[in-house]
Amino acid sequence: xxxxxGEVEWGEPVLPIQRDAAWEEQVKRRGGHVSEADRRTAxxxxxxxxxxxxxxxxxxxxxxxxxxxxxxxxxxxxACRYCYGANRAYLKLLGYSEAYIRRLEREVHEAELxxxxxxVIAFARNLARSRPRPSRSACQALVDVGLSPAAVAxxxxxxxxxCFYNRVTTFMACPPERGFERFANGPVGRIVGLGAAxxxxxxxxxxxGQELLSAGAAKAADGPFGPILAPLAGLPAxxxxxxxxxxxxxxxxxxxxxxxxxxxxxxxxxxxALCENQARGLLDGYGIQAQDVDSALAQLHSxxxxxxxSALLSWTRGTVYYDVxxxxxxxxxxxxxxxxxxxxxxxxxxxxxxxTVRLAMLHA
Amino acid sequence: xxxxxWAASVLILVxxxxxxxxxxxxxxxxLERLLDMGDERLERLxxxxxxxxxxxxxxxxxxxxxxxxPQLRQVTMLFADLRGFTALCDKLDPAVTVHILNDYFALMNxxxxxxxxxxxxxxxDGLLALxxxxxxxxxxxxxxxxxxxxxxxxxxxxNGELVARGLxxxxxxxxxxxxxxxxxIIGTAGLAKFSVTGDPINVASRVEGLTRQLHVxxxxxDEVRRALDDGFSLRAMPATLVxxxxxxxxxxxxxxxxxxxxxxxxEKVRSPASDPARTTADxx
Numbered sequence: 001x002x003x004x005x006g007e008v009e010w011g012e013p014v015l016p017i018q019r020d021a022a023w024e025e026q027v028k029r030r031g032g033h034v035s036e037a038d039r040r041t042a043x044x045x046x047x048x049x050x051x052x053x054x055x056x057x058x059x060x061x062x063x064x065x066x067x068x069x070x071x072x073x074x075x076x077x078x079a080c081r082y083c084y085g086a087n088r089a090y091l092k093l094l095g096y097s098e099a100y101i102r103r104l105e106r107e108v109h110e111a112e113l114x115x116x117x118x119x120v121i122a123f124a125r126n127l128a129r130s131r132p133r134p135s136r137s138a139c140q141a142l143v144d145v146g147l148s149p150a151a152v153a154x155x156x157x158x159x160x161x162x163c164f165y166n167r168v169t170t171f172m173a174c175p176p177e178r179g180f181e182r183f184a185n186g187p188v189g190r191i192v193g194l195g196a197a198x199x200x201x202x203x204x205x206x207x208x209g210q211e212l213l214s215a216g217a218a219k220a221a222d223g224p225f226g227p228i229l230a231p232l233a234g235l236p237a238x239x240x241x242x243x244x245x246x247x248x249x250x251x252x253x254x255x256x257x258x259x260x261x262x263x264x265x266x267x268x269x270x271x272x273a274l275c276e277n278q279a280r281g282l283l284d285g286y287g288i289q290a291q292d293v294d295s296a297l298a299q300l301h302s303x304x305x306x307x308x309x310s311a312l313l314s315w316t317r318g319t320v321y322y323d324v325x326x327x328x329x330x331x332x333x334x335x336x337x338x339x340x341x342x343x344x345x346x347x348x349x350x351x352x353x354x355x356t357v358r359l360a361m362l363h364a
Numbered sequence: 365x366x367x368x369x370w371a372a373s374v375l376i377l378v379x380x381x382x383x384x385x386x387x388x389x390x391x392x393x394x395l396e397r398l399l400d401m402g403d404e405r406l407e408r409l410x411x412x413x414x415x416x417x418x419x420x421x422x423x424x425x426x427x428x429x430x431x432x433x434p435q436l437r438q439v440t441m442l443f444a445d446l447r448g449f450t451a452l453c454d455k456l457d458p459a460v461t462v463h464i465l466n467d468y469f470a471l472m473n474x475x476x477x478x479x480x481x482x483x484x485x486x487x488x489d490g491l492l493a494l495x496x497x498x499x500x501x502x503x504x505x506x507x508x509x510x511x512x513x514x515x516x517x518x519x520x521x522x523n524g525e526l527v528a529r530g531l532x533x534x535x536x537x538x539x540x541x542x543x544x545x546x547x548x549i550i551g552t553a554g555l556a557k558f559s560v561t562g563d564p565i566n567v568a569s570r571v572e573g574l575t576r577q578l579h580v581x582x583x584x585x586d587e588v589r590r591a592l593d594d595g596f597s598l599r600a601m602p603a604t605l606v607x608x609x610x611x612x613x614x615x616x617x618x619x620x621x622x623x624x625x626x627x628x629x630x631e632k633v634r635s636p637a638s639d640p641a642r643t644t645a646d647x648x
Contacts, residue, residue, distance in 0.1 A: 099396060106406075131499050271500050299593035300503060318480075321499065326478055 003079055004105050005088060010081040011173045011328040014335055015344055018043045032056050036175050037082065037168070043341060046247025047168065047348035053240045054161045060235055061150040065200070066117060067158065068094060069104065070124045074159055076105060077128040079324045080166035082174045089177070089184035095197025116145040120155060127159045127358055131321065133270045135364045150235060153362060157237040160359040167351035170324060171331045172344075224249045225263070225278050231362040241359070248352050249282075253345040257286045258309040261296055262316040262346075266353040268297055269320040272364065275357045308337045312346050319350040434548030439497045440504040440540065440588065441565050442481065442512060443572035444472065446489040447535045456531075464526070465489060468534060471518040479511035480504075484558055497547045497560055505542050505591035509618055512538045512582050516620065537575030541568035541585045563608075570606040571615055577604065583615040 020042035024034045032038070032052050041048045059067045068090050075083035091101055104121075113121065119141050126134050142152045168174075183189050224245045232238035249259060260282040267275035283293050288304065296302035300314040315334050318327055335343050446468070453461050469491065473483050476493045480501060485492040493511065496504035515538065523533035543564025550559045571583050578601050589598060597619040603612035 099400070102400075268502055269500075295593075297502075298591075299595070300506070301593065301595070317503065321480070323477065 003076070004102075005076075005081070005084055008079050008081040008084065009325045010176070011325070011332070013040070013173050013175055014328065014331050015040045015172045015340055015347075018340075023048060027052055030056055033180075035086075035177060037165075040172055040174055041168065041344065041348075044251070044253075044344050044348055046244055046251060047344065049247065050161070050240065050244040050348075050352070051165055051168065053244075054158075054165050057158070057161075057236070057240075059158075060154060061148060062154045062158070063117070063120070063151075066120055066155075069096075069117075070121065070155070070158060071162055072101075073104065073121055073124055074128040074162035075166050077125055078163060078166035078170065080170045081324075082169040082176050083162070083166050085176045085181050089181045089189075092184040093189055093192050093196060095193045095195070095200055116147075119145045120147070123155065124159045127156065127361060128163055130270055130358060133272065133358065133361055133364070136361060139362065149231070153231040154235055154237060156359055156362050157232055157235070157241065160355040161237075161240070163358055164351045164355035167319060167354055168347055170322075171319070171327060171347045171351070173328050173331075224282060225275065225356050227278065228275065228356055228360045228363065232359075241356075244352060245356065248349055251345060253341055254312075254349060255306050255309060257283060257288050257302075258305050258312060259349050260286065260288075261293070261302065261305070261313055262349050263353040263356065264293070264297055265300065265313060265316045266320055266350070266357050269317060270357045272357045272360050274363055275360050311337055312350075315346070316350045316353070319354060434546050436544055437497060437547045437560075438504070438542065439545050439547060439560055439564070440495040440501075440508040440542040441545075441560070441568035442476070442493040442495070442508050442538060442540045443568050444491050444493070444512075444515065444536050444538045445572055447537060447576065449489040449534070452532060460531070464531070464534070467522065468519075471522055472515050475514035475518050476511050479507040479514060481507060481511050484560075492565075494547075494560060497558075505540075505588045506593075508540050508542075509584060509588065509592060509596060512540060512618065513620075516581065536581060537572055538582045539568055539570070539572030539575060540583070540588050541565075541571055542587045542591070543567070566608055567606075567613070570608065570613065574601075574604055574606065574613070574615060578602070578615070578617070580617045582618045584618060586614050586616075589616050 017036075017039040019039060023042050024038070027034050027038055030052065032055055035055075037051060038048060041051055057067070058064070068087055072084060072087035072091055075087055088101060092098070123134075123138060123142055126138065139152045139156075142155065143149070147155070184193075223242060226242070226245075229238050229241050229245075232241060249256060260279045264276050264279035264283070267273075267279060280290070280293055284290070292302065292304055296304075296313065300317055302310050302313065305313075311334065315330055318330055331343070331347070334346070338346070449465075456464075468489075469483075469486060472491060472493075476483050479495075480503075481493045481495040482498060483491050483493045484497070493508070495501055495508045495511070501507065515536075519534060519536060526533055541564055543562065545560040545562035545564050547560045548558070549556050550561060551557055567585065571585055575581060575583050580601070583601065584598075592598075598616040599619055601615045601617055603614045605612050
């Protein structure tokens with residue numbers, strides 16, 4: 001059973017704040033709020049961009065009201081104190097009652113969600129947990145309750161990127177947004193919530209709300225793990241994931257073989273042959289021979305990686321299924337071996353690998 | 365007069381509607397309280413259940429939509445048993461004995477969990493830990509050996525505390541084997557547990573027993589050895605006949621500290637995966 005908010009263990013922050021005034025201005029211009037996570041990821045352009053894209057994402061094909069409910073449920077599954085607390089507070093501001101939220105947390109929400117919403121939430125929990133990663137046939141349950149293929153893909157994307165953000169903030173032990181949580185639970189927050197609940201009751205229900213960017217058959221995208229993104233064609237999600245993957249692999253902070261091996265390790269842990277083969281293709285392009293890849297994957301170690309990067313391989317393996325206290329301890333130990341910039345990059349790459357391999361269930 | 369009568373009638377009607385509405389609200393609140401109490405009890409039950417079975421097993425059993433189908437899986441099994449503990453129990457106060465045992469199990473559990481394993485059974489002063497039983501684990505042999513080394517280190521530290529308190533130190537034997545077993549809920553309607561069954565688990569148990577005979581604390585089988593890299597210092601032990609096997613069983617002692625083994629007296633073996641002639645790739 002997933003822990004409720006008060007039970008989630010949390011340590012001291014692993015990464016320091018690194019302010020970037022220009023980035024903070026951009027966050028505000030794009031409708032975001034400069035958060036603890038933003039301040040700690042500012043040094044990495046692609047990590048901070050993916051984080052902001054998630055927090056300002058507007059659902060296109062899936063039901064908008066499930067965006068934040070799903071985000072809270074995924075954060076609860078990933079035991080991310082930061083995201084769980086923030087999303088829970090946001091649900092209060094959206095007018096959901098404490099009783100409703102508590103039932104959602106305890107997975108006994110059947111009486112208060114309709115069949116479609118219940119199926120979507122169950123899918124989100126299952127994909128976040130991935131014990132084992134659900135196969136493509138799990139998508140049929142969503143189609144059966146009326147979701148379009150684009151909506152299914154968007155739900156999978158939001159779960160996957162939720163898993164990315166949960167991992168980034170968990171591994172770095174990002175301090176919770178206490179001020180925001182207090183506001184949402186205080187008198188002003190309750191008034192805001194009442195107003196939001198009224199607006200929700202007046203707005204007619206429905207699925208999606210905006211036009212897709214482009215219709216048409218899905219085509220394989222270029223770039224690292226491009227084929228994984230094919231089901232997202234036409235959604236804003238496609239561009240977001242493509243930019244993140246290209247940004248991650250273009251970043252000079254970690255060597256590309258290390259990053260590709262990190263993806264391969266996550267793929268092997270989640271038994272995704274598609275993603276493992278994609279990673280092997282990249283490694284082949286970087287000049288790493290197949291037997292060396294086999295050896296690195298079997299031993300979680302490679303002498304061919306520069307500096308202390310080999311230590312990232314066994315650490316990455318622990319990012320797929322983790323206990324919060326253990327992964328934060330291991331990340332702190334890793335912080336003793338690499339500088340903060342490298343550590344942030346490693347956290348981002350491991351988190352992105354977990355997101356990408358989960359997203360690949362749309363093919364599995 | 366009529367106006368007053370109408371007004372009175374309206375007032376009585378409004379009062380009646382209000383009373384009915386209040387009564388319904390009170391009923392809804394009572395039902396919500398009952399539902400909350402039920403939720404809390406179920407949650408407490410599930411949490412307590414997690415003390416007796418791995419959380420993943422509990423999760424699947426309590427999810428009505430999920431099923432727990434027995435599966436044939438590649439699993440690595442680690443048996444650990446304290447030596448001479450039964451005799452020690454006779455000399456110590458029962459409360460002290462239980463305290464020591466609980467401390468020991470807590471430390472061993474921490475070592476196992478940190479290496480992706482689950483302790484599924486505690487029998488007397490013995491334990492069984494499984495790696496790869498609940499979810500696929502391509503590195504289960506490595507995890508099991510690393511867990512055993514962590515258990516060894518944890519026991520050494522704990523023994524320091526025991527000796528400082530005037531208590532005798534503990535010693536254990538660990539046996540590790542890997543093979544295909546059936547994993548599932550085994551038992552009756554009244555008493556069941558999550559466990560594995562098959563010949564490999566018997567072998568793992570025999571290997572643990574061999575630690576006494578061969579005077580070492582940690583033994584692995586060939587199946588485990590083949591999955592390890594050259595980061596582990598292994599010493600071949602004499603092949604020994606064990607109960608249930610017609611051929612002698614080859615085992616390997618995992619030595620505590622590779623750097624300390626300088627005399628070469630024992631034949632050191634590198635695991636098959638090692639390759640001294642490594643090439644270095646150009647960094648991109």
